[in-house]
Amino acid sequence: MKLSSRIRAIPSPAGNAWAIYERAHVLKAQGVDVTMLTIGDHDHVTPEPIIAEMARSARGGHTGYAALPGTAELRRAIAARAGEGVGPQNVFVTPGGQFALFCALIAMLDPGDRAAIVDPYYATYPLTVRSAGGEAVIARADPERGFQPDLADLADKLQGARALLINSPNNPTGAVYSRETMEGIASLCRAHDVWLISDEVYDTQVWEGEHLSPRTLPGMAERTVVIGSVSKSHVMTGFRLGWMVAPEEMVRAIWELGVSTTYGVPGFVQDAALYALEYGAQIEAEVTALYRRRRDLAVEALRGANGLRLSAPQGAMYVMLDIRATGLSGVAFAERLLEEHHIAVMPGEGFGEAAAGHLRVSLTLEDDRLVEALQVLAAFAGELARG
Amino acid sequence: MKLSSRIRAIPSPAGNAWAIYERAHVLKAQGVDVTMLTIGDHDHVTPEPIIAEMARSARGGHTGYAALPGTAELRRAIAARAGEGVGPQNVFVTPGGQFALFCALIAMLDPGDRAAIVDPYYATYPLTVRSAGGEAVIARADPERGFQPDLADLADKLQGARALLINSPNNPTGAVYSRETMEGIASLCRAHDVWLISDEVYDTQVWEGEHLSPRTLPGMAERTVVIGSVSKSHVMTGFRLGWMVAPEEMVRAIWELGVSTTYGVPGFVQDAALYALEYGAQIEAEVTALYRRRRDLAVEALRGANGLRLSAPQGAMYVMLDIRATGLSGVAFAERLLEEHHIAVMPGEGFGEAAAGHLRVSLTLEDDRLVEALQVLAAFAGELARG
Structure with a gap:
């Protein structure tokens, strides 16, 4: 039976770049002690008070269908966190920040419409644009x-595009976009009349400079969708809880998309996230301090160090x-590092052409190791x- | 800012039919003691052993990104439940059965392709087809x-269609499709070379006749996607855990869709579902007995009873x-029943034209009430x- 053209057009993320991640898992399964510095997942479990709240909520009966756009309490807490001019009506809770991104793209693009992304990009951005039926055009950083x-x-890339997707603080580069x-x-978005999706899931991890949400700039609130999540801030990657902050009209439109796809997020997961946002300030501070x-x-x-350059x-x-001074590509370096030293990192090529000759190393290991x-x-x- | 045409084309489910559900909630919020017999959600909490397993799993560290197509153990358990000729490679775990349906449609249809559904239908089917960029054509039951x-x-309706979506045991009608x-x-699917999606989420609730999965019929395994879930069988609606059983090639293709949308299902939710499938036979039997x-x-x-006919x-x-003998539409009857007797039921019109003049009453209330x-x-x- 024939699969649709569009599903066949969503390829594996950057081919052999991700093959290293899979190869590392194969080695681990064979008993090799591989040091994993690949994906952005915490090396510690979610703090107990958050898990306890999830269990309490479930035992308390929050195991039926939960409010689809998010519970009233969680939407309020997210709105409060999002800052001035944001109300619960601007918030839509999703199973993970990436699903908020997917929904936003569906709401902005008709099939074949273009969305610009910035290279280096989070590895799945091109896939998400294609999954939503759009065409990704690539700008450079x-x-x-x-x-x-x-x-x-x-x-140049925004000519004829319907949307722009940015990510600051940036995965994989660590760049925090300057005010300039x-x-x-923002000026380009207004001039070209495009939607802006601002993926801000690392907004609690700023080491230099200042996080500025473009939503707060003049004329941007009505054309900006901010993606947020508790994944990185509160050690909750596996809870799959994210959100968008968007114009109310988009939230209403996406409601129907939620009705007809995932039908919301577990109520006990929403309650755990509510606890994290309302009582988790210390947890958040500790997580931030750890990565700093x-x-x-x-x-x-x-x-x-010789042979590599770190910004x-x-x-x-x-x-x-x-690691361009070594003469190797990111893929070749990462392959050798894995085979010869049992350290797994992500080749820059997995994140676009601008990151070629680079490695992304996750800080997901205890200090000494x-x-x-x-x-x-x-x-x-x-x-x-030297060689 | 302009929203995409396609998101604007996903309408509210059957307009004023669902308005009654919303009106019932408004009355409840005003303190009226409304008897809710509307949506298919259990009136009792998920059994404690399942919640305990979820908490155990989370505390045990299953709070990071979980295996995207589902954990190996859960895929095995679902495959075993699905019957002969199904292996873990045929299983893809999703946040709710409906998301499996959405993914299957994306994998079958290119934009504008047709999928046939059977009226009366589960209220969101037309929305899900449209959300996936397809066109729903309506066959009658x-x-x-x-x-x-x-x-x-x-x-007739399968002429030129790419897929057919059926649901037996059926929501809303309670029909169990006969072998004939x-x-x-199955014969029509083969003759017209269309995919079949068989939504079998009520397969544990069969009161008369026999549940027959069309996947088991000759020549059907390679063109059938079965949708399953623990929602109804194990009182886990709010956990948002479903799956598809599909040809391996489709599972591989949908993997990339999962990577770029929801990125899987919480590991602790998967472990809770695994517990339900492996150790929940008694729970399942009790739930089934309750609804029987x-x-x-x-x-x-x-x-x-006069004035109504129950099959x-x-x-x-x-x-x-x-309730056609009353001379009222389902909507008009349900509106008056709510206002005059504070009982909320769903008008048949919310489920398609073939259900007009009917009411769907959920059995989600303790016996006496x-x-x-x-x-x-x-x-x-x-x-x-009589009036």
């Missing part, structure tokens, strides 16, 4: 600009290493560069 | 045929009442018919 997007290039960048982006410390340790461990990440839970792995990686890069 | 589809009409019906459907008893009580309570439901957790409500409803129908 080169390492030479500190991974800030090139606004002239972006203006954000104002430039690891980021500082990583910067220190890699300072002065200190301004945000998020990764470091991006430029993280530093040790980075030192091995740096020594290996040094050898290759 | 009239009350005069016991809500079994008219195969001649269906053959199923073999006829209520169904029998409802049939008894409505026997010989004893063969399956599922509803009764469909033909259910019988009492049905007696009030029957007396009201009797008055109207």
